[in-house]
């Protein structure tokens with residue numbers, strides 16, 4: 001993000017925010033409610049166009065690219081509120097994600113050419129592997145809406161990974177999780193990084209953020225107030241002040 005400003009009418013949701021994500025790292029994006037974290041995701045994934053400044057990915061400005069074009073460039077995200085196709089099976093939800101990568105033309109799909117059938121077969125295999133990777137392989141044939149809440153969150157991650165992103169953006173993936181689920185999620189995020197992905201993580205749970213990230217960017221009222229390694233951020237007076245009086249569980 002280079003000097004990204006995002007205005008909504010009179011409200012400045014992001015005020016000249018700049019930060020970089022390094023290949024292969026887990027970067028945490030934190031800040032009190034309304035600080036502008038989700039707006040960063042939206043600016044990075046083409047939901048909003050910055051009022052000012054630029055988002056540059058892999059050396060190229062995202063400019064006026066549409067959301068699906070940005071997905072093809074390699075940025076995927078999950079949402080604060082789960083957005084799955086609830087009537088589809090877990091497997092189908094992930095196969096839909098792999099479609100972003102399909103190269104077959106519409107006629108190829110309509111007439112079920114051998115190439116299309118091969119791609120379909122590969123997509124299902126890959127989707128199954130992803131379900132197993134995130135730990136919901138046993139529920140592949142169940143409708144998404146029938147999955148327990150935690151598994152739905154994992155399914156969302158599998159679907160995002162299906163687009164083969166270079167950068168995976170997770171928006172509060174641990175929302176509503178108990179401590180055991182949070183610990184398991186930390187393991188999964190580390191596993192995702194070990195697999196070669198780069199991860200940007202919005203998360204309110206400080207223990208999780210501090211435990212899993214390599215670096216952290218802190219926003220407050222749309223401005224970047226700090227950036228550094230978890231240990232530095234924890235000691236940073238501006239960060240402490242921003243969070244003062246806001247107990248952990250009040251922000252979850």
Ligand SMILES: Nc1ncnc2c1ncn2[C@@H]1O[C@H](COP(=O)(O)OP(=O)(O)OP(=O)(O)O)[C@@H](O)[C@H]1O
Pocket residue numbers: 008011012013031032033034035036037038039040
């Ligand atoms: N589409 C929009 N129209 C108007 N205001 C918006 C819009 N999107 C975000 N905002 C405002 O921008 C500010 C930043 O919101 P944002 O959702 O990015 O914060 P956040 O840091 O993600 O907060 P939270 O932790 O509560 O999710 C808020 O004041 C919000 O009301």
